[in-house]
Amino acid sequence: MDKRQALAFLHDMLLGRRFEERCAEEYMKGNIAGFLHLYPGEEAVAVGVIHACETSDYIVSTYREHVHALVRGVPAGEVMAELFGKRGGCSRGMGGSMHLFDPQRRFMGGYAIVGETYPVAIGLGYGIAMKDLPEAVICFFGDGAVNQGTFHESLNMAALWKLPVLFVCENNQYAIGTEIHRHSAVPEVYKRAAAYRIPAERVDGMDVLEVHRATEHALQQIRAGSGPQLLECLTYRFRGHSMADPGHYRPPVEVKAHQQTDPLELALRELSLVYPTPEQIAAAGPDALLKLRQYCFDQGHLHEEGFEELERQVQDEVEAAVQFALEAPEPTLDDAWQALYCNRRGEILI
Numbered sequence: 001m002d003k004r005q006a007l008a009f010l011h012d013m014l015l016g017r018r019f020e021e022r023c024a025e026e027y028m029k030g031n032i033a034g035f036l037h038l039y040p041g042e043e044a045v046a047v048g049v050i051h052a053c054e055t056s057d058y059i060v061s062t063y064r065e066h067v068h069a070l071v072r073g074v075p076a077g078e079v080m081a082e083l084f085g086k087r088g089g090c091s092r093g094m095g096g097s098m099h100l101f102d103p104q105r106r107f108m109g110g111y112a113i114v115g116e117t118y119p120v121a122i123g124l125g126y127g128i129a130m131k132d133l134p135e136a137v138i139c140f141f142g143d144g145a146v147n148q149g150t151f152h153e154s155l156n157m158a159a160l161w162k163l164p165v166l167f168v169c170e171n172n173q174y175a176i177g178t179e180i181h182r183h184s185a186v187p188e189v190y191k192r193a194a195a196y197r198i199p200a201e202r203v204d205g206m207d208v209l210e211v212h213r214a215t216e217h218a219l220q221q222i223r224a225g226s227g228p229q230l231l232e233c234l235t236y237r238f239r240g241h242s243m244a245d246p247g248h249y250r251p252p253v254e255v256k257a258h259q260q261t262d263p264l265e266l267a268l269r270e271l272s273l274v275y276p277t278p279e280q281i282a283a284a285g286p287d288a289l290l291k292l293r294q295y296c297f298d299q300g301h302l303h304e305e306g307f308e309e310l311e312r313q314v315q316d317e318v319e320a321a322v323q324f325a326l327e328a329p330e331p332t333l334d335d336a337w338q339a340l341y342c343n344r345r346g347e348i349l350i
């Protein structure tokens, strides 16, 4: 990977982390209402996958989608304004955190319903196949979404019709408080794709370079006309499921312990249900952001001062996004009507 690309990855991962931390602060201040699902820990997936896409590809995401939108190029101010419910938001303030949209950038949501992303991706993929275009659809979903009926229906159709869809499972190993081995008879998500003869790979979702490589490879196959692919990215969220979830179900050194099989370790996990402190999380790793920073240092792409400069630049971007959101006007009643029904020409029907 060349320097320009490595630094672009680092910038986007850092922006994703700082943006989300700021969202938590703004939520506590009351500037953001409703549900808020944050992404710290999982940045390598969004950055690795979306940087491997063309601008003509479509992205369909979940309710944990702020960073997907940012990496796709939706301006941070428009994402923040949407979370604030303001008119300057990318969904004109009427979608909120779980419904970010930017069709111009082919960012097709933002969905609150678990398993809702698959049929949308299938529809987009079908449209591309009918027109025989060299485009693809990225369909993000969580590990908890693989037990929805839509998963199986959509994989079946995608395989049958050879649709250009890359299914990307962000396996952070929890569906709210339920660990994957407690909700899934087949906890290795990538193995499920075999039922539909869809090629699948499991990668370390904490390693942005690996995610990027695997996505590039899968997209090459898709563009060559071989039909859908599935990528399972093993990752971990550092916070609770949402701002309403303190995550008390997670044992103290979870980040370190979750892949260990030592029975003593497992017993301790059962006994001590205390949410890990930020220090424990930082000490335990692996943190994809720190890993990439070290890679940039080792390759000579960056030095300590350069990283500090990047940190400042990202903080400024986040600050500007918050200012934009604070100053943006509220949506009007007219805006609400306009968002209901329209025809293909955008004319309001009610």
Ligand SMILES: Cc1ncc(C[n+]2csc(CCOP(=O)(O)OP(=O)(O)O)c2C)c(N)n1
Pocket (backbone or CB within 6 Å): 064, 112, 113, 114, 115, 141, 142, 143, 144, 145, 146, 170, 172, 174, 175, 176, 241
């Ligand atoms: C159809 C449906 N059922 C239940 C819910 C409530 N719910 C919201 S998030 C969630 C867990 C999903 O976990 P996962 O797919 O692993 O995604 P993650 O939150 O870990 O990113 C559930 C059950 C919902 N939104 N939609």
